[in-house]
Amino acid sequence: MTEPRWLDEAQLAAWVRLAAVLELLPGVLDTQLRRDAGLTHFDYFVLAMLSEAPKRTLRMTALALRTNSTLPRLSHVVKRLEDRGLIERFPCPEDARATNARLTPAGWEKIQATAPGHVDTVRDHVIDVLTPTQITQLTKITEAILTTLDPNGHLSHAD
Amino acid sequence: MTEPRWLDEAQLAAWVRLAAVLELLPGVLDTQLRRDAGLTHFDYFVLAMLSEAPKRTLRMTALALRTNSTLPRLSHVVKRLEDRGLIERFPCPEDARATNARLTPAGWEKIQATAPGHVDTVRDHVIDVLTPTQITQLTKITEAILTTLDPNGHLSHAD
DNA sequence: GCAGGTTGGTTGTAGCTACAACCATTTGGA
DNA sequence: TCCAAATGGTTGTAGCTACAACCAACCTGC
Numbered sequence: 001m002t003e004p005r006w007l008d009e010a011q012l013a014a015w016v017r018l019a020a021v022l023e024l025l026p027g028v029l030d031t032q033l034r035r036d037a038g039l040t041h042f043d044y045f046v047l048a049m050l051s052e053a054p055k056r057t058l059r060m061t062a063l064a065l066r067t068n069s070t071l072p073r074l075s076h077v078v079k080r081l082e083d084r085g086l087i088e089r090f091p092c093p094e095d096a097r098a099t100n101a102r103l104t105p106a107g108w109e110k111i112q113a114t115a116p117g118h119v120d121t122v123r124d125h126v127i128d129v130l131t132p133t134q135i136t137q138l139t140k141i142t143e144a145i146l147t148t149l150d151p152n153g154h155l156s157h158a159d
Numbered sequence: 160m161t162e163p164r165w166l167d168e169a170q171l172a173a174w175v176r177l178a179a180v181l182e183l184l185p186g187v188l189d190t191q192l193r194r195d196a197g198l199t200h201f202d203y204f205v206l207a208m209l210s211e212a213p214k215r216t217l218r219m220t221a222l223a224l225r226t227n228s229t230l231p232r233l234s235h236v237v238k239r240l241e242d243r244g245l246i247e248r249f250p251c252p253e254d255a256r257a258t259n260a261r262l263t264p265a266g267w268e269k270i271q272a273t274a275p276g277h278v279d280t281v282r283d284h285v286i287d288v289l290t291p292t293q294i295t296q297l298t299k300i301t302e303a304i305l306t307t308l309d310p311n312g313h314l315s316h317a318d
Numbered sequence: 319g320c321a322g323g324t325t326g327g328t329t330g331t332a333g334c335t336a337c338a339a340c341c342a343t344t345t346g347g348a
Numbered sequence: 349t350c351c352a353a354a355t356g357g358t359t360g361t362a363g364c365t366a367c368a369a370c371c372a373a374c375c376t377g378c
């Protein structure tokens with residue numbers, strides 16, 4: 001059993017605050033979306049990814065990759081969104097194993113109506129409290145962290 | 160309906176990466192703790208807060224505040240940890256309404272044994288991928304964000 | 319002292335996520 | 349050609365969280 005390398009004061013200060021952000025920010029985003037649109041942040045993210053895809057269509061596997069979710073989780077979520085008429089599923093012509101998920105017109109409307117409020121929330125709690133210099137610093141910092149977390153950059157798409 | 164203020168390129172870059180960190184980092188921490196110690200990150204946090212408190216004891220309300228959880232959630236979690244012998248509950252002498260939660264010797268052992276591995280994980284994915292300059296930048300940035308998320312600084316305690 | 323309201327906590331239930339098991343299709347090699 | 353393995357998805361179940369309802373003890377003003 002080797003001696004653990006503890007964090008020094010500066011490192012601890014940074015980590016404690018980052019951990020607090022990790023704990024609080026998702027809840028804030030989730031609450032706003034749930035209240036204003038009846039969507040989970042994950043629901044929103046799924047719709048957003050589809051809205052940016054060609055023909056607003058993606059295979060389940062591709063969608064799972066972009067949203068960092070597992071196939072089972074995605075399957076459940078898409079089924080619920082399908083029940084609400086925001087997404088439709090149909091078998092992939094090229095590969096009979098695969099399933100395509102496509103945004104319906106109602107789903108497109110939904111994401112268009114929801115995006116502004118979501119962006120406002122992100123502004124209020126993150127973007128507008130930072131200086132332009134800090135914004136670029138944050139980009140560099142998160143990029144470094146993602147090097148180990150997401151080596152292939154699957155999540156480097158817009159929100 | 161006012162025109163939404165969209166994010167410019169630099170702002171979007173920062174937000175997309177931060178959102179990805181928000182999505183991935185908690186899962187990594189949770190997986191390591193669950194695998195090595197059979198604890199949720201939240202379980203770990205509860206034990207850690209107690210371990211730093213005087214007499215390793217806190218009232219449920221105080222513990223809920225430090226862990227940013229609701230009383231119902233904490234009540235469930237503490238009950239499970241009590242069943243595992245890591246925490247014990249007893250009525251507060253000063254206020255018969257209140258309940259105290261105290262770390263048992265087994266709980267103390269548990270957190271001591273678990274902390275090094277957790278710190279290593281934090282190092283691997285956050286601290287050690289950043290320069291000392293970036294560490295101080297990150298502290299400032301997260302501090303600014305927390306101004307709106309946690310105005311009273313309840314979560315500014317060690318992890 | 320005692321009625322109304324507040325504080326501190328627990329319990330029950332619905333909803334989402336993780337994990338494992340399962341089925342169907344496709345691919346690769348003997 | 350045909351079987352084994354890999355790929356793509358779905359379903360079932362257990363566990364955790366959020367929310368609402370609830371109960372007990374404490375305070376305040378009259």
